[in-house]
Amino acid sequence: MSTTHENKGFWHRFFFSLDHKDIGLQYLITTMFIAFFAGIFAMVFRIHLAFPDYHIPLFGIIDAKEYNILVTNHGLIMVLWLSMGILLATAGNYLIPTMLGTDDMAFPKLNKLSYWFFLLSVIILIISFFLPQKGFGGGWTLYPPLSVGDFGYNTPYKTFSDRFFSSNTFVLLAIALEFVALLMGGINFMVTLFNKRAKGMGLLQVPLLVWMIVIASILFMFSVGPLVAGTFMLLLDINAGTGFYDASRGGDPLLWEHLFWFFGHPEVYVILLPGLGILAEVITTNARKTLFGYKFILVLVLIATVLSLMVWAHHQFVAGVDPRAATVFGILTIIISLPFAGVILSFLATLWKSNLRLTLPMKWAMSAIVLFTILGGFTGLHLGAALFDMYAHDTSFVVAHFHYTLIPVVIFAGMAGFYHWFNKFSGRELNQFLGNLHFWLTFIFFNGFGIPLFLLGLAGQPRRYAGYDHIPYLSEGYLPLLREIATISAVILVLSQFIFIFNFIWSVYKGKKVTSNNPWQSTTLEWQTSSPPPHGNFEVYPVVYHGPYEYNRPGVDKDFLPQNQKI
Amino acid sequence: MKIFPENVSVYGDDIDFLFWLITIVAGLATLIVLFLVIYPVLTRKKHKAKENIYVKGEGFKQLKWIYLAIFVMAVADFSFLIIESDGWIKTQETLPEKDFHVAIVGKQWLWEIIYPGPDGKLYTSDDVKKFNTMIVPQDAVIHMDLTAYDVLHSVFIPHARFKFDCLPGRKITRWVEFTKSGEYPMVCAEMCGVGHSRMVGKVVVLPQEKFEKELAKIYKK
Ligand code: HEM
Ligand SMILES: [Cu+2]
Ligand SMILES: [Cu+2]
Numbered sequence: 023m024s025t026t027h028e029n030k031g032f033w034h035r036f037f038f039s040l041d042h043k044d045i046g047l048q049y050l051i052t053t054m055f056i057a058f059f060a061g062i063f064a065m066v067f068r069i070h071l072a073f074p075d076y077h078i079p080l081f082g083i084i085d086a087k088e089y090n091i092l093v094t095n096h097g098l099i100m101v102l103w104l105s106m107g108i109l110l111a112t113a114g115n116y117l118i119p120t121m122l123g124t125d126d127m128a129f130p131k132l133n134k135l136s137y138w139f140f141l142l143s144v145i146i147l148i149i150s151f152f153l154p155q156k157g158f159g160g161g162w163t164l165y166p167p168l169s170v171g172d173f174g175y176n177t178p179y180k181t182f183s184d185r186f187f188s189s190n191t192f193v194l195l196a197i198a199l200e201f202v203a204l205l206m207g208g209i210n211f212m213v214t215l216f217n218k219r220a221k222g223m224g225l226l227q228v229p230l231l232v233w234m235i236v237i238a239s240i241l242f243m244f245s246v247g248p249l250v251a252g253t254f255m256l257l258l259d260i261n262a263g264t265g266f267y268d269a270s271r272g273g274d275p276l277l278w279e280h281l282f283w284f285f286g287h288p289e290v291y292v293i294l295l296p297g298l299g300i301l302a303e304v305i306t307t308n309a310r311k312t313l314f315g316y317k318f319i320l321v322l323v324l325i326a327t328v329l330s331l332m333v334w335a336h337h338q339f340v341a342g343v344d345p346r347a348a349t350v351f352g353i354l355t356i357i358i359s360l361p362f363a364g365v366i367l368s369f370l371a372t373l374w375k376s377n378l379r380l381t382l383p384m385k386w387a388m389s390a391i392v393l394f395t396i397l398g399g400f401t402g403l404h405l406g407a408a409l410f411d412m413y414a415h416d417t418s419f420v421v422a423h424f425h426y427t428l429i430p431v432v433i434f435a436g437m438a439g440f441y442h443w444f445n446k447f448s449g450r451e452l453n454q455f456l457g458n459l460h461f462w463l464t465f466i467f468f469n470g471f472g473i474p475l476f477l478l479g480l481a482g483q484p485r486r487y488a489g490y491d492h493i494p495y496l497s498e499g500y501l502p503l504l505r506e507i508a509t510i511s512a513v514i515l516v517l518s519q520f521i522f523i524f525n526f527i528w529s530v531y532k533g534k535k536v537t538s539n540n541p542w543q544s545t546t547l548e549w550q551t552s553s554p555p556p557h558g559n560f561e562v563y564p565v566v567y568h569g570p571y572e573y574n575r576p577g578v579d580k581d582f583l584p585q586n587q588k589i
Numbered sequence: 590m591k592i593f594p595e596n597v598s599v600y601g602d603d604i605d606f607l608f609w610l611i612t613i614v615a616g617l618a619t620l621i622v623l624f625l626v627i628y629p630v631l632t633r634k635k636h637k638a639k640e641n642i643y644v645k646g647e648g649f650k651q652l653k654w655i656y657l658a659i660f661v662m663a664v665a666d667f668s669f670l671i672i673e674s675d676g677w678i679k680t681q682e683t684l685p686e687k688d689f690h691v692a693i694v695g696k697q698w699l700w701e702i703i704y705p706g707p708d709g710k711l712y713t714s715d716d717v718k719k720f721n722t723m724i725v726p727q728d729a730v731i732h733m734d735l736t737a738y739d740v741l742h743s744v745f746i747p748h749a750r751f752k753f754d755c756l757p758g759r760k761i762t763r764w765v766e767f768t769k770s771g772e773y774p775m776v777c778a779e780m781c782g783v784g785h786s787r788m789v790g791k792v793v794v795l796p797q798e799k800f801e802k803e804l805a806k807i808y809k810k
Contacts, residue, residue, distance in 0.1 A: 086786065087783045168782060173782060176739050314644060315651075316645070345681035363662050371644075374625070375629070380633070408677050413604050482747030482748075486785060487786035493776065576639045576643055
């Protein structure tokens with residue numbers, strides 16, 4: 023239970039507050055700050071690919087080494103800091119206690135410590151750009167042997183201080199610290215769910231988002247161990263000259279691939295699950311229908327969680343693992359698509375015959391479902407077929423595939439959540455016109471960027487290349503045009519996010535004050551308190567009588583029944 | 590408009606077929622998903638009776654459509670697996686009798702091609718090393734020993750639909766058979782440092798007789 027009850031001003035609020043809502047906002051701002059650079063990086067290296075001679079403001083003409091550094095850090099930041107920072111840390115911190123109808127996390131101090139570790143990890147990541155290598159550039163997957171020495175040329179570092187004060191070491195330290203932060207956060211989420219629910223709230227009356235964040239945190243805990251061990255060995259290889267990944271000294275580079283993907287694949291579900299949770303909240307509220315298959319979805323997700331620990335080697339079909347093992351991983355990969363199909367279909371069943379309201383959060387949510395399923399999910403079936411993966415692996419087809427899984431989940435579902443809860447945490451409304459503009463630009467130009475990448479991949483364009491114009495088969499026909507379309511779209515896509523940042527900042531200070539605490543007429547508990555909620559979240563702690571999604575329940579005259587309202 | 594580069598290997602068609610098969614099935618599923626999203630949007634103001642709307646999705650009766658869809662999808666998925674397994678076994682788990690044998694070694698940033706030399710055997714003292722250009726006979730099974738000196742690389746010959754990683758410390762043998770003579774690019778598909786995008790070699794496929802002449806020239810030098 024938190025001890026401070028008075029408000030102590032900005033400095034206190036943004037550095038020392040133990041209130042989970044403040045910590046959630048700290049995570050949000052820190053994450054957006056670092057993701058801003060990842061977005062700029064994408065824009066810069068994309069421009070370089072289509073217009074190699076263009077002198078990019080502040081960056082100049084990118085050379086191959088800088089290209090690799092930009093791509094690597096783009097990937098690392100987007101996956102490890104943005105995705106988890108928004109969907110687990112921000113959403114978890116802000117929403118779990120409010121949705122559970124309680125005053126705070128189970129361990130507020132641990133929660134604060136978790137944020138400090140997160141901040142430290144960001145600082146160390148930033149420092150990695152100011153070391154002699156000017157940032158790590160060996161690919162976000164950090165495959166040794168390249169990641170052990172100077173990743174540009176694979177020359178070993180000479181002195182200990184060269185090794186320690188290298189971008190390689192700092193990137194790994196940043197990752198390790200971020201994992202510490204998320205582990206502390208995850209423990210808090212879990213304990214809070216099991217111990218601090220409002221009076222009367224059964225485990226099956228908990229909003230799906232809370233379940234999803236907790237399951238994702240547990241999955242994170244299960245999968246991260248091997249990567250921590252792997253990272254430790256990689257740090258030793260870099261700094262102490264051991265040879266865990268050095269074949270000439272009895273080590274094995276494939277070992278890293280296994281440890282990395284043992285974490286890396288579950289990681290995509292760690293990101294996906296909270297995204298699905300947000301979709302469940304936004305869809306039920308706007309469809310004015312109870313969630314179709316609450317228990318069904320939970321069971322499917324648990325099955326998928328277990329399976330997700332057994333599919334990692336589908337990233338290594340042609341990396342030198344036994345082809346018979348690849349067959350097994352291929353089968354499991356295909357099987358894991360089935361529970362997710364069930365979840366998506368349950369969402370679609372929720373939309374069926376509904377009086378749905380096409381609000382801004384709903385537009386984001388519905389496009390998240392469509393893009394994720396069609397262009398992210400179905401192309402996953404292509405890649406899960408090992409024989410086709412032999413061709414498509416490490417081409418732009420894969421890049422397009424994972425952007426169509428990650429961007430709908432992180433950006434589209436994330437934005438659905440942001441537009442949905444903004445009025446709750448700020449007490450103000452977002453500008454609708456700017457919001458719609460942001461949505462449509464993002465939707466159109468995301469596809470303008472993603473679809474050409476599929477085609478380029480099918481034409482055999484490898485990924486992580488600092489330019490293609492010198493390769494004849496890749497500069498024929500419509501391929502350069504496709505790269506230009508992808509680049510122009512990517513630039514507009516990234517720039518449109520400034521509309522959002524402007525809207526965010528402007529609305530926080532100048533937006534219209536909300537007139538209702540529950541403008542969407544939603545049923546879950548965070549809407550049954552003031553906007554923003556007071557310290558401690560509720561004036562009177564709610565008592566729960568119903569499940570989370572009682573919309574249009576027969577026998578009730580309003581079309582929604584809050585969880586804490588007796589009939 | 591051609592989607593893939595021209596196919597010139599014996600197993601390339603299997604791979605292209607697999608792609609189109611999955612694409613068509615996924616395309617049909619796409620239509621269903623789009624319908625399930627767009628139809629509710631178009632009819633969104635019509636539903637009045639609460640009994641109609643309040644469905645919790647519990648029990649077999651309510652979930653039967655979803656079970657059916659999952660079942661259909663499982664059938665489709667496993668058909669893909671069964672159909673591809675032939676090609677996978679052919680390309681990865683079996684090595685047909687060889688007609689010619691070379692080693693490809695990835696090295697920052699070029700491909701080292703090792704020919705067996707006049708004795709026809711690799712890894713003997715008369716082996717001949719060349720860089721970036723690999724000549725091979727047409728309509729012949731070619732065994733490629735893949736490895737690397739420094740970091741990970743990956744041999745990618747798009748026209749042959751062939752790709753496999755080169756790892757330091759391992760020698761992995763895979764095969765390919767070209768059906769058409771010509772020159773085809775061989776690029777690197779695994780991040781290997783600043784020259785990664787410059788690691789562009791080529792495969793020169795020659796009819797048997799011409800190949801033997803060229804090979805003899807290489808050995809003479
Ligand atoms: C904002 C718009 C974005 C654009 C324009 C963009 C563009 C790209 C491009 C073109 C590449 C491939 C570079 C290459 O192969 O040479 C790439 C790589 C990558 N992107 Fe993005 N991306 C965006 C957002 C995201 C997001 C939101 C995520 C994840 C949540 C993400 C995750 C990644 C990852 C993991 C890689 C692989 C990095 C590597 O190969 O080491 N991207 N991005
Ligand atoms: Cu995976
Ligand atoms: Cu390479």
